[in-house]
Amino acid sequence: MVVEHLSKHFGERIAFDDVSFEVGVGEVFGFLGPNGAGKTTTVRTLGTLIAPSSGSAIVAGIPLSPKNGPAIRSRISMMPESPGLYLRLSVRENLECFAGLYRLDDVRGRIGRALGAVSLEDRARDLCGSLSKGLRQRVGLARALLNDPAVLFLDEPTSGLDPVATREVHELIASLRERGVTIFLTTHRLEEAERLCDRVAILNTTLRLIGRPDELRVQLFRRSVDVRLRAPLDDPETVFGAVADVERWEQTPSGYTLAVSDPDLVAPALARALVAADADILSLAESHHSLEDVYLELVDEDVEAKSP
């Protein structure tokens, strides 16, 4: 999948703008962003449900165009934010309907395999209306697996699920990943993206960052030490410059924050240097910047509430 400068505007309102990225075969690609970032709109655009305002894309090897809609749709599958099952139909009947829509052969076999993949063989005859939210999500996943899609789009597959159901869905996605299914996963949960994805992109109307989760962690999650002193240093550059591994420092209202590679390694040397400089140390501690903070900072602008 290749996406180039893709944008979608609803009248004056920009849903997402100038988004470019590539997803390789067999990759699990995380699409992170806060509410209103444009994740769902991106998925719908790539799934040929809505037409982009500008830019181009290749989905499952086929260029995105109105004419190619049916061809693309037959090679992908999508699970929307709510699975959208027919509640008065049984699990099997739901899948039968979609097998018909994809004109699949060996319907029984495919349904059996799809239900097997989500461990729902025993619930095939249950009406979907009687299933819990977590199980419905799994039926939605089974439905999305029916046509052996080249790309599987999952739009916030764990939203509204309890921790157990969330874990089950995570395990499912992990097993799909092992089977080499290309997955485009949107979420606003960082730990989910970190756990499941080969690469992630952070979207907030425009694409903010893209890379492997561990790279992003390093990039985002610069470790640092907070130093609180009774009085500011006379010459902080000399003091901090002398300590190995202090990459950068900056003054804060209560002291200094130092960017370091490993706080445990730096702290003792730093303490000695401060004592040598006659500083009264109030505290010396690793600062707690979670990935969350940086993410929040990145997506800080409240795009959605901004008037168009």
Added chain:
Amino acid sequence: MSFSWTRVGAILHKELRDYRRNRFVIATMAATPVLFIALPTIQLIAASTTGKAVNLRVGLSLLYMLVIPVIMPSVISAYSVAGEREQGTLEPVLTTPIRREEFLIAKALAAFVPTLVVAYAVFGIFLAIAALFAHPVIVSAIYAGTHVLVQLLFTPLLAGWAVWVGIAVSTRTTDVRAGQQLSVLGSAPPLVVIALMSLNVITVSTALAIVLAAALLAFDLLAWRAVAAMFDRERLVTGNRGRSTAGR
């Protein structure tokens, strides 16, 4: 990829299964015949058997039954798209390779077929009851002229019109109830012409009945093309009113 009856069948099958488990639909389909047979039958059996009144009563009874193919399909089809959107089941369907023609035909058949079954059944039962219990004068009045032909011919044609009006409304509305009322209203106009025939305001020859039927058929086909042209995936999915720049 060309038009596929497999996909039409998949949706149609699903709809019919869904009806069978929907108490409201079952109740409506059961109540319709009772309601629509009782009144005309009482009218006929209680009718006096002299003069012009006979013909008028027969006409009224038959007209009354033609309300079925107006109301039933417009209510069902007005629900068909808007209802799916409300339940969130529309988006997954539209992400399959289904084409708009397949989707629309399936939805149309899902409203059309049950209507035809119910309407013809009601008419059949009515004829049977009339044959058994009504005065011979009335029975011969039923079979005189173009009554039976009009009934048989116009039931599917009225239903066809009502189906497309209902679907057209359904693809645009966000409110199922309002959509149903609107579509019943929009489905009614052709009934006026038939009312004039049934009540002998215009005397109809077989030829005229067929010409009118052909005209209504033409309208039905036009309505189908118009609905297909109006179909807009983006609008259906996002519910965006009017400003979309998308293709289909």
